[in-house]
Amino acid sequence: MCGRFVLSEKTWAAYHGALSILQGTEGNVSYNIKPTQSVHIAYLLDDAFTTDTARWWFVPEWHKGPVAEWKATTFNAKIETAHEKPSFRNAWKFGRCLIPASGYYEWTGKKGSKTPWFIQPQMNAPVFFFAGLYAPLQQGGFSCTILTRPAYSELAHLHPRMPVMLTETEIMPWLSQTFDDVKILDNLGLGYQHKMKTYPVQPFGINDDDPTLIDRDGFVF
16 A cells, blocks of 8 residues: 555646646546556755656665666555665655645455445545655666555555645645654644545456546445
């Protein structure tokens, strides 16, 4: 967790018009974003917002070999331990970023017959941001990870963990590192608690990618 997420066309266009940090990030619309794919990130550089793309599977800057030789599962990082893990601790200090999304998926049920659930916060803005970490790759470009935290009580039946989703008031403190570690571990990502929307969707394949993936038609609530 979080292993798949969504960045839809309508919501991306609407929000990128309101936030200048997203300019130049068109073209990454997907309803089935997977680890190792390229995603958009935003970060502070000389106190100004900068956007770029990054491979969604973190590789620390000290890894000298090809990206394919990095075998650790690092597309997610636990917020409780990222600041002290050798893979992430430098990025915790110097590589904090935002990763835009419209929602994400979790699966429940037995292997072979799992049901996917679409999850997103209830909010006025149509796009939200995951808290992330990024690092330069030896071969050029960047890689990134999505931070996770214990799931809200209303989501725990779907998965015990969830991505750290930042409210508007948390974005700048996260990027500018004005939160100390203790405050981050205790409070970051709690702003959407009891404000989540979830519903099951039809099972889909690894390469499926269109708006019907988040269609709730056909389910009775």
